Amino acid sequence: xxxxxxxxxxxxxxxxxxxxxxxxxxxxxxxxxxxxxxxxxxxxxxxxxxxxxxxxxxxxxxxxxxxxxxxxxxxxxxxxxxxxxxxxxxxxxxxxxxxxxxxxxxxxxxxxxxxxxxxxxxxxxxxxxxxxxxxxxxxxxxxxxxxxxxxxxxxxxxxxxxxxxxxxxxxxxxxxxxxxxxxxxxxxxxxxxxxxxxxxxxxxxxxxxxxxxxxxxxxxxxxxxxxxxxxxxxxxxxxxxxxxxxxxxxxxxxxxxxxxxxxxxxxxxxxxxxxxxxxxxxxxxxxxxxxxxxxxxxxxxxxxxxxxxxxxxxxxxxxxxxxxxxxxxxxxxxxxxxxxxxxxxxxxxxxxxxxxxxxxxxxxxxxx
Amino acid sequence: xxxxxxxxxxxxxxxxxxxxxxxxxxxxxxxxxxxxxxxxxxxxxxxxxxxxxxxxxxxxxxxxxxxxxxxxxxxxxxxxxxxxxxxxxxxxxxxxxxxxxxxxxxxxxxxxxxxxxxxxxxxxxxxxxxxxxxxxxxxxxxxxxxxxxxxxxxxxxxxxxxxxxxxxxxxxxxxxxxxxxxxxxxxxxxxxxxxxxxxxxxxxxxxxxxxxxxxxxxxxxxxxxxxxxxxxxxxxxxxxxxxxxxxxxxxxxxxxxxxxxxxxxxxxxxxxxxxxxxx
Amino acid sequence: xxxxxxxxxxxxxxxxxxxxxxxxxxxxxxxxxxxxxxxxxxxxxxxxxxxxxxxxxxxxxxxxxxxxxxxxxxxxxxxxxxxxxxxxxxxxxxxxxxxxxxxxxxxxxxxxxxxxxxxxxxxxxxxxxxxxxxxxxxxxxxxxxxxxxxxxxxxxxxxxxxxxxxxxxxxxxxxxxxxxxxxxxxxxxxxxxxxxxxxxxxxxxxxxxxxxxxxxxxxxxxxxxxxxxxxxxxxxxxxxxxxxxxxxxxxxxxxxxxxxxxxxxxxxxxxxxxxxxxxxxxxxxxxxxxxxxxxxxxxxxxxxxxxxxxxxxxxxxxxxxx
Numbered sequence: 001x002x003x004x005x006x007x008x009x010x011x012x013x014x015x016x017x018x019x020x021x022x023x024x025x026x027x028x029x030x031x032x033x034x035x036x037x038x039x040x041x042x043x044x045x046x047x048x049x050x051x052x053x054x055x056x057x058x059x060x061x062x063x064x065x066x067x068x069x070x071x072x073x074x075x076x077x078x079x080x081x082x083x084x085x086x087x088x089x090x091x092x093x094x095x096x097x098x099x100x101x102x103x104x105x106x107x108x109x110x111x112x113x114x115x116x117x118x119x120x121x122x123x124x125x126x127x128x129x130x131x132x133x134x135x136x137x138x139x140x141x142x143x144x145x146x147x148x149x150x151x152x153x154x155x156x157x158x159x160x161x162x163x164x165x166x167x168x169x170x171x172x173x174x175x176x177x178x179x180x181x182x183x184x185x186x187x188x189x190x191x192x193x194x195x196x197x198x199x200x201x202x203x204x205x206x207x208x209x210x211x212x213x214x215x216x217x218x219x220x221x222x223x224x225x226x227x228x229x230x231x232x233x234x235x236x237x238x239x240x241x242x243x244x245x246x247x248x249x250x251x252x253x254x255x256x257x258x259x260x261x262x263x264x265x266x267x268x269x270x271x272x273x274x275x276x277x278x279x280x281x282x283x284x285x286x287x288x289x290x291x292x293x294x295x296x297x298x299x300x301x302x303x304x305x306x307x308x309x310x311x312x313x314x315x316x317x318x319x320x321x322x323x324x325x326x327x328x329x330x331x332x333x334x335x336x337x338x339x340x341x342x343x344x345x346x347x348x349x350x351x352x353x354x355x356x357x358x359x360x361x362x363x364x365x366x367x368x
Numbered sequence: 369x370x371x372x373x374x375x376x377x378x379x380x381x382x383x384x385x386x387x388x389x390x391x392x393x394x395x396x397x398x399x400x401x402x403x404x405x406x407x408x409x410x411x412x413x414x415x416x417x418x419x420x421x422x423x424x425x426x427x428x429x430x431x432x433x434x435x436x437x438x439x440x441x442x443x444x445x446x447x448x449x450x451x452x453x454x455x456x457x458x459x460x461x462x463x464x465x466x467x468x469x470x471x472x473x474x475x476x477x478x479x480x481x482x483x484x485x486x487x488x489x490x491x492x493x494x495x496x497x498x499x500x501x502x503x504x505x506x507x508x509x510x511x512x513x514x515x516x517x518x519x520x521x522x523x524x525x526x527x528x529x530x531x532x533x534x535x536x537x538x539x540x541x542x543x544x545x546x547x548x549x550x551x552x553x554x555x556x557x558x559x560x561x562x563x564x565x566x567x568x569x570x571x572x573x574x575x576x577x578x579x580x581x582x583x584x585x586x587x588x589x590x591x592x593x594x595x596x597x598x599x600x601x602x603x604x605x606x607x608x609x610x611x612x613x614x615x616x617x618x619x620x621x622x623x624x625x626x627x628x629x630x631x632x633x634x635x636x637x638x639x640x641x642x643x644x645x646x647x
Numbered sequence: 648x649x650x651x652x653x654x655x656x657x658x659x660x661x662x663x664x665x666x667x668x669x670x671x672x673x674x675x676x677x678x679x680x681x682x683x684x685x686x687x688x689x690x691x692x693x694x695x696x697x698x699x700x701x702x703x704x705x706x707x708x709x710x711x712x713x714x715x716x717x718x719x720x721x722x723x724x725x726x727x728x729x730x731x732x733x734x735x736x737x738x739x740x741x742x743x744x745x746x747x748x749x750x751x752x753x754x755x756x757x758x759x760x761x762x763x764x765x766x767x768x769x770x771x772x773x774x775x776x777x778x779x780x781x782x783x784x785x786x787x788x789x790x791x792x793x794x795x796x797x798x799x800x801x802x803x804x805x806x807x808x809x810x811x812x813x814x815x816x817x818x819x820x821x822x823x824x825x826x827x828x829x830x831x832x833x834x835x836x837x838x839x840x841x842x843x844x845x846x847x848x849x850x851x852x853x854x855x856x857x858x859x860x861x862x863x864x865x866x867x868x869x870x871x872x873x874x875x876x877x878x879x880x881x882x883x884x885x886x887x888x889x890x891x892x893x894x895x896x897x898x899x900x901x902x903x904x905x906x907x908x909x910x911x912x913x914x915x916x917x918x919x920x921x922x923x924x925x926x927x928x929x930x931x932x933x934x935x936x937x938x939x940x941x942x943x944x945x946x947x948x949x950x951x952x953x954x955x956x957x958x959x960x961x962x963x964x965x966x967x968x969x
Binding site: 012013014051052053072073074076078079080082083084085088089090099100103104144147148151157 | 466467468538540541543544545546547548549550551554558559562563
């Protein structure tokens with residue numbers, strides 16, 4: 001079902017800043033939308049307002065054209081999975097899954113059929129008689145998923161459901177959530193602070209910070225075309241190399257970027273955005289994956305030496321000191337360099353990002 | 369941590385002496401309750417004798433001890449029930465909802481612990497008197513009157529203790545139930561209360577002990593109809609001679625249930641006695 | 648309660664007013680629902696709060712009122728006398744004497760029970776076997792009714808056949824009449840009070856010690872810091888909030904001492920053991936001077952309020968409460 005947030009505002013009594021500051025958002029029917037942002041950015045508050053656990057100060061929430069802003073949580077036909085809670089400790093697995101069905105006074109036989117069906121869907125049908133003490137953390141979170149599914153909600157809300165699990169289990173359950181989404185075709189809204197999780201899961205990523213939506217887009221759009229410096233910095237690990245700089249007009253119509261210790265020529269795709277920016281301060285960025293090691297000197301190259309090497313597995317993250325700046329560079333493990341080795345970095349024009357230093361907005365919109 | 373043997377021996381000696389000092393008077397006194405009247409008082413003390421229940425019989429039936437026991441039970445259980453009924457919802461709100469005055473109100477509740485009973489007892493006596501004379505509402509020497517008065521020390525303690533138990537549970541527990549089709553009260557009843565039940569039992573027991581042992585307010589506000597056990601204990605002493613055997617029989621009746629409850633409760637006892645301030 | 652009603656009301660609202668944009672245009676039922684959501688904590692707190700105002704605050708106001716008039720149980724006329732009752736109380740030797748006695752109780756019972764309780768808490772960490780049994784034994788006095796404790800010690804201290812004198816007699820010490828003599832009665836009552844309450848200090852301190860993190864202590868020991876310095880510089884400062892809570896509770900309780908004294912000496916001999924609670928009780932119920940007792944109780948409340956506010960301020964700096 002399509003979820004629509006209009007001018008949503010939420011302030012808490014104990015804070016001057018709005019937790020959610022007038023946001024507007026459309027989540028299409030059947031989409032898996034991920035709310036991504038650092039802690040305190042308002043993503044969880046937004047989700048809780050959709051669930052009805054927080055009452056917005058103003059604004060509207062509709063699900064499939066139905067205004068649910070003032071409905072009690074139980075009447076919203078949504079389901080929610082929480083980060084720090086998965087099973088009611090006084091009930092066994094079966095009764096946990098049946099619990100939402102008792103609320104709608106379903107008949108015993110039908111409850112039994114539904115519970116077994118849903119339990120099989122999340123692979124816990126062999127655990128039904130177990131108590132909370134006899135299931136693992138991952139299994140308990142499957143119980144929570146089953147309990148959420150059992151009422152066939154119009155929207156699934158998930159508040160960092162994988163954060164408390166260990167890394168291996170997290171990847172496994174992530175894949176299952178993706179599969180559940182594909183099988184059910186229901187709208188999912190997933191909250192996380194983990195950008196890798198957001199990338200792998202989301203059809204659509206909503207990046208939030210300080211109660212505002214920073215960018216909405218498909219994972220690739222957010223990764224390759226960040227709309228502002230915050231998104232550029234937050235999305236991607238290791239994070240983007242960023243430096244302050246000043247734009248200069250070049251004889252012959254081009255632009256050069258003066259960075260601390262060196263300068264670069266800017267490719268033509270920035271020219272529109274820079275029309276009125278000559279002499280202005282900007283933030284320049286390039287991802288560690290986009291920097292190449294080259295042998296010969298040339299345009300947009302700086303030389304330096306390796307200061308630190310971190311092994312990431314098949315690839316290494318090396319930190320290069322060049323022009324008195326430290327650059328993170330990702331290289332194949334085979335091509336990796338030793339600490340102290342001299343090297344030359346090349347910044348490809350097509351991979352650069354530029355942001356206005358005043359408002360941190362991108363000077364280029366790849367997405368159009 | 370390894371402790372030197374000499375230090376450990378020293379600790380054992382001192383602690384055993386301390387334990388003896390605590391337990392000896394209690395045991396010696398309790399034994400007297402089983403002594404026949406002729407050896408209540410004897411010097412040197414008689415340690416070997418045929419134990420008898422005649423003191424208990426006398427206290428319980430001849431001196432209507434069963435009535436006082438009943439009164440004590442009604443007042444203690446009644447006032448704990450009222451305190452739980454009022455205090456548990458309040459504790460839940462303090463643990464869960466953020467609102468502006470919550471912190472100040474919780475501190476105010478602790479400050480009630482400082483009020484000496486005379487400050488409350490005296491006006492209560494006068495108020496009950498005026499209510500009776502003026503409006504014909506008799507609360508003096510009644511169970512409801514005492515049960516209301518006991519809320520002065522029970523209710524703040526119930527709220528503080530229960531707030532601690534609620535705060536230990538994730539809010540997501542009842543929120544989950546609310547999203548799954550229950551009202552907040554429904555979620556509280558079906559999900560939260562079963563989980564927090566051991567905490568309620570511990571709170572009830574500790575408050576019962578306080579109400580059961582209470583003497584001062586009962587002395588002022590209870591009369592012939594509502595006399596409690598602690599009040600009657602003194603009646604065996606203000607006579608020409610003290611009926612020690614009978615007195616210790618009453619003491620035993622007062623002490624025994626509390627000691628049993630304490631053994632059940634001992635892990636939660638500190639939390640309750642310190643008002644749960646330390647968490 | 649609020650959610651259910653709000654939910655169904657809003658369903659009706661939804662049927663008729665599905666196109667409402669902001670709060671101002673919303674019907675009464677919706678605004679009522681929002682109100683119950685925003686003020687929901689009062690539904691839970693109000694009953695308890697009302698009762699507490701009734702049983703604690705109202706009596707204090709009532710007492711303050713009564714203290715400004717001359718009210719006795721015997722007479723019907725109640726003339727306004729202003730602060731005269733307070734003056735009379737402060738000028739009354741017996742009141743001052745009982746206030747002094749109360750202070751004596753507070754100082755000696757609190758410090759005695761604190762030192763003893765702290766010492767036992769330190770000692771019990773040195774042993775392993777029998778800790779549980781020891782703890783169980785030490786809990787017993789706390790849970791006994793003070794009146795039972797008082798009566799029990801009356802018997803223990805009886806000059807003719809009491810166990811204490813019998814025990815002393817085994818060592819050739821002649822019988823003492825500790826409760827009958829002005830010089831020893833007060834100390835004896837204080838000792839009994841300590842007997843009952845030092846286990847409470849012990850329990851609190853021990854619980855506090857159990858919550859201390861291990862890392863700083865292990866680290867200090869690795870660095871070769873002496874036990875005494877560890878105690879001075881780590882244990883004591885880290886236990887500060889716990890110590891303050893123990894002291895606060897003991898002070899408040901010692902200040903209100905009534906039960907034990909009532910049954911052991913009833914204030915005598917010659918008012919040497921009379922506490923404020925006992926004196927005010929007598930003023931009101933034996934001598935029927937209600938107003939004067941009310942004035943005294945207000946003074947007492949101010950006094951304990953001042954002491955505990957000071958301790959509270961100290962405590963508040965250390966622990967975040969609520």
